[in-house]
Amino acid sequence: MVNLTIDDKQVTAPKTATIYEAAKLNGINIPILCHDSKLKPFGACRMCLVEVEQMKGRQIPACTTPVTEGMIIRTSTPDIVKARKMVLELLLLNHPIDCPVCDKGGDCDLQNLTYEYQVSANRFTDEKFQHEIDYNNPLIERDMNRCVLCGKCARICDEVVSFGALTFIDRGIETKIGCEFEGALNCEFCGSCVSVCPVGSLLARPFKFKARFWALTKQKSVCGYCGTGCNLTLGVQDNKVLTTIYDAEQGFHKGLLCARGRFGYQFINNDKRLTKPMVRKDGALREASWDEALQFVAGRLKGGNVAALSTARLTNEEFVLFKDLMKLAGSASYDHSAGYAHSALTKGLSRSFGVAASTATILDIQKSDLLLVIKTDAYETHPVVGFEINQAVKNKGVKLSILSDKRGKLGKLPGAKTLVHAPGTEIALLNAITKVILDEKLTAGTAASVAGFAELERALSDFTPEAVAGQTGIDAASIVQFARDYASAEKALIIFPTGLAYPGHNADLASAAANLAILTGKLGTEGSGVLCMAEKNNSQGAVDMGFYPANGGKDAGQILEDCASGSVKTLFVAGENPLVSYPDRSKVSAALDKVDCLIVSDLFLSETAAMADVVLPACSFAEKEGTFTSVDRRVQYFKPAIKKVGLSKSDFEIFSVLINLLGGQAPASPAAAFADIAASAPGYAGMSYAKLGEEGAFAPVDVKPALVAPAVVRPTVEQGKLALLVGSVLYHCGTLSQYGEGPMYVCPEGYVEISRADAAAHKVSEGDLLTVTSSTGSTQLKARISPRLPAGVVFAPYHFEAAQVNTIWSGAAVTWVTVGK
Numbered sequence: 001m002v003n004l005t006i007d008d009k010q011v012t013a014p015k016t017a018t019i020y021e022a023a024k025l026n027g028i029n030i031p032i033l034c035h036d037s038k039l040k041p042f043g044a045c046r047m048c049l050v051e052v053e054q055m056k057g058r059q060i061p062a063c064t065t066p067v068t069e070g071m072i073i074r075t076s077t078p079d080i081v082k083a084r085k086m087v088l089e090l091l092l093l094n095h096p097i098d099c100p101v102c103d104k105g106g107d108c109d110l111q112n113l114t115y116e117y118q119v120s121a122n123r124f125t126d127e128k129f130q131h132e133i134d135y136n137n138p139l140i141e142r143d144m145n146r147c148v149l150c151g152k153c154a155r156i157c158d159e160v161v162s163f164g165a166l167t168f169i170d171r172g173i174e175t176k177i178g179c180e181f182e183g184a185l186n187c188e189f190c191g192s193c194v195s196v197c198p199v200g201s202l203l204a205r206p207f208k209f210k211a212r213f214w215a216l217t218k219q220k221s222v223c224g225y226c227g228t229g230c231n232l233t234l235g236v237q238d239n240k241v242l243t244t245i246y247d248a249e250q251g252f253h254k255g256l257l258c259a260r261g262r263f264g265y266q267f268i269n270n271d272k273r274l275t276k277p278m279v280r281k282d283g284a285l286r287e288a289s290w291d292e293a294l295q296f297v298a299g300r301l302k303g304g305n306v307a308a309l310s311t312a313r314l315t316n317e318e319f320v321l322f323k324d325l326m327k328l329a330g331s332a333s334y335d336h337s338a339g340y341a342h343s344a345l346t347k348g349l350s351r352s353f354g355v356a357a358s359t360a361t362i363l364d365i366q367k368s369d370l371l372l373v374i375k376t377d378a379y380e381t382h383p384v385v386g387f388e389i390n391q392a393v394k395n396k397g398v399k400l401s402i403l404s405d406k407r408g409k410l411g412k413l414p415g416a417k418t419l420v421h422a423p424g425t426e427i428a429l430l431n432a433i434t435k436v437i438l439d440e441k442l443t444a445g446t447a448a449s450v451a452g453f454a455e456l457e458r459a460l461s462d463f464t465p466e467a468v469a470g471q472t473g474i475d476a477a478s479i480v481q482f483a484r485d486y487a488s489a490e491k492a493l494i495i496f497p498t499g500l501a502y503p504g505h506n507a508d509l510a511s512a513a514a515n516l517a518i519l520t521g522k523l524g525t526e527g528s529g530v531l532c533m534a535e536k537n538n539s540q541g542a543v544d545m546g547f548y549p550a551n552g553g554k555d556a557g558q559i560l561e562d563c564a565s566g567s568v569k570t571l572f573v574a575g576e577n578p579l580v581s582y583p584d585r586s587k588v589s590a591a592l593d594k595v596d597c598l599i600v601s602d603l604f605l606s607e608t609a610a611m612a613d614v615v616l617p618a619c620s621f622a623e624k625e626g627t628f629t630s631v632d633r634r635v636q637y638f639k640p641a642i643k644k645v646g647l648s649k650s651d652f653e654i655f656s657v658l659i660n661l662l663g664g665q666a667p668a669s670p671a672a673a674f675a676d677i678a679a680s681a682p683g684y685a686g687m688s689y690a691k692l693g694e695e696g697a698f699a700p701v702d703v704k705p706a707l708v709a710p711a712v713v714r715p716t717v718e719q720g721k722l723a724l725l726v727g728s729v730l731y732h733c734g735t736l737s738q739y740g741e742g743p744m745y746v747c748p749e750g751y752v753e754i755s756r757a758d759a760a761a762h763k764v765s766e767g768d769l770l771t772v773t774s775s776t777g778s779t780q781l782k783a784r785i786s787p788r789l790p791a792g793v794v795f796a797p798y799h800f801e802a803a804q805v806n807t808i809w810s811g812a813a814v815t816w817v818t819v820g821k
């Protein structure tokens with residue numbers, strides 16, 4: 001720490017702080033325009049000028065100048081105020097004064113500073129800019145006439161997002177922010193540039209002219225899409241969530257969001273929201289009262305032969321109630337698709353770590369020395385984790401090793417090493433890496449005493465790098481080097497995602513990854529461990545609440561089989577859309593057809609809900625309170641931002657009534673349910689809504705490592721066919737984002753990505769409609785020719801009803817397909 005004097009106040013600050021940071025830490029406000037704590041200091045705008053006595057009273061920018069011992073600083077002398085006024089006058093010289101129609105009005109740094117410094121006249125004159133406004137994309141409007149050239153947009157896009165869509169172009173007085181070749185913006189549409197722009201140059205188009213900033217009610221919340229657990233501020237007016245508001249201080253991610261978090265919330269106000277319960281009569285769904293619908297449901301649940309499938313978007317409290325309801329109905333068969341999607345987490349990590357949870361947190365990413373990323377482009381599945389990885393690599397020099405079946409954006413980061421393996425061979429590859437570590441004695445001192453060591457050594461005897469090189473398509477030397485890189489890093493973190501439509505992300509993949517961490521002792525210390533990134537916002541919560549098959553219960557796949565065979569008569573589906581998101585559509589459809597009674601609670605009349613006998617209108621996260629648990633077990637509380645839409649009810653309310661109708665006793669409120677959770681769920685002890693506050697709290701993980709020999713199934717290659725990979729695309733998450741305006745503007749339909757080589761071989765051009773056929777069916781998808789896919793591999797995102805990718809995707813680790821025009 002250093003001692004300094006700011007405005008006659010004796011203060012201290014860390015040695016690494018700038019004058020601006022030191023002042024802020026000590027409650028002294030210095031105005032800034034071009035500075036953002038997430039970006040490297042830039043020093044372009046000169047708003048933050050201060051005087052330093054040791055520098056003969058010269059005015060220097062506070063945001064770029066480091067503190068030194070004994071510094072005497074003044075932040076607002078008459079000369080400084082005069083200088084800041086001049087900065088503002090010069091900025092206002094070319095800037096249009098269109099505050100009355102600018103959406104940034106009330107939230108604009110230039111406007112606020114002009115007011116604060118009372119710049120009511122301008123000593124200078126010049127012409128206003130006449131730049132053409134870019135309305136070319138539906139999400140971001142670019143009006144460079146309002147730009148103050150702070151460079152924040154270009155810097156965040158480069159430094160944090162790593163896309164580099166924006167840059168300074170032209171020189172001198174002509175300088176402006178533009179895209180390549182002065183074209184329209186075509187990027188990831190994460191909106192990070194919009195959020196940091198201090199003026200109205202970059203605006204969120206879906207929000208334009210909807211409300212003035214000051215008229216919005218601001219409610220803090222937690223993102224309802226992926227498991228990263230980003231914090232949000234929802235902007236509300238007239239019971240509608242109109243926008244998300246940037247708060248640079250919010251959450252571990254400091255206000256950063258991805259495209260779906262930033263632009264994906266129109267689904268809350270979507271006209272297609274269900275507002276009344278419906279019961280099927282004479283073959284058609286007809287409106288019914290809540291009483292009628294719930295009495296009917298209770299009657300069916302009392303009849304026995306019940307099973308349940310849930311989305312992993314319910315709150316923790318709702319999961320507990322749903323489980324209680326199933327117990328009252330006499331069923332142990334309930335799943336949040338763990339049987340399909342989360343067995344890496346539920347089965348794999350439980351047997352390797354003794355707990356179905358990650359051992360590391362997202363905050364470990366920037367504290368590590370090496371990240372071993374398996375089968376993911378975090379930028380697509382958990383984009384804000386992608387930002388963390390990018391910052392770790394670029395700012396902290398963290399090394400990045402990637403094992404994947406296709407290339408991704410992470411592989412473009414500086415120094416990233418990617419091994420692209422043949423589809424379905426990832427476990428063999430991980431085993432070979434583990435074997436190198438064993439053979440070269442790169443293990444930690446205690447490794448041999450871990451349970452399962454001898455069995456693992458025996459099981460891996462055949463997995464020499466030379467032996468797996470052939471099937472994985474990766475040469476032995478690269479495998480050896482990969483193993484040495486991982487083992488020699490002092491701190492190393494393994495990251496992989498899990499979720500519906502990530503075939504091959506199963507229990508054995510998790511154990512194969514866990515073995516590496518256990519053997520090398522990279523567990524339980526900062527910057528090391530395993531981070532399993534579950535897909536949806538409360539996938540980890542579903543696991544922690546025990547909403548997956550246990551005690552003889554069936555998993556999602558078996559439940560559907562039981563529906564088809566007639567042994568499950570009543571199926572309760574909460575918020576899930578298996579007809580679109582589960583593999584093998586015809587099997588799912590036949591199973592749902594067969595059950596006597598299909599009950600669906602959902603926000604929308606999804607494809608699954610349209611088949612139901614009873615449809616219960618549920619409400620969104622913005623209309624209820626509860627907790628979500630992120631991938632790293634950060635438990636976060638959120639409360640309602642708006643009143644419930646129509647007559648919808650939260651799943652908590654729905655399950656409560658049903659529990660009572662079945663003779664049970666539901667907790668009186670979500671808070672009471674959470675008190676029960678705190679008393680029973682491992683790691684949640686001592687938590688309460690009040691204690692969670694805005695930061696949330698981590699549920700600690702108690703690891704009991706065991707080495708497990710992963711089973712390896714060698715994929716049978718079907719000659720002449722292509723391997724279909726299914727997964728997530730950046731703008732979407734599950735099937736919910738189909739109802740979000742923003743994601744649908746940018747990525748409105750499914751497609752099939754094909755390598756250049758295969759496109760040439762099959763004479764496919766960009767946009768051609770291809771018929772893709774597998775052993776389970778056939779569907780038509782538009783072709784996208786992509787350099788990131790190896791020959792012999794195609795990729796299709798699974799989110800879209802219209803694309804029906806699950807018609808062809810069987811659920812096996814590798815689905816073999818043919819493509820034709």
Ligand code: SF4
Pocket residue numbers: 140153156157161163164165166185187188189190191192193194
């Ligand atoms: S939206 Fe995101 S990717 Fe696009 S220019 Fe802005 S920061 Fe870059």
Ligand code: SF4
Pocket residue numbers: 146147148149150151152153154177193196197198199201202
């Ligand atoms: S567009 Fe906004 S963020 Fe970008 S340089 Fe201009 S004022 Fe700064």
Ligand code: SF4
Pocket residue numbers: 223224225226227228229230256257258259260261262382383384385733
């Ligand atoms: S979808 Fe995930 S990464 Fe994107 S804002 Fe929401 S929680 Fe964050």
Ligand code: FES
Pocket residue numbers: 031032033034035042043044045046047048049061062063064
């Ligand atoms: S905020 Fe310091 S120079 Fe812009």
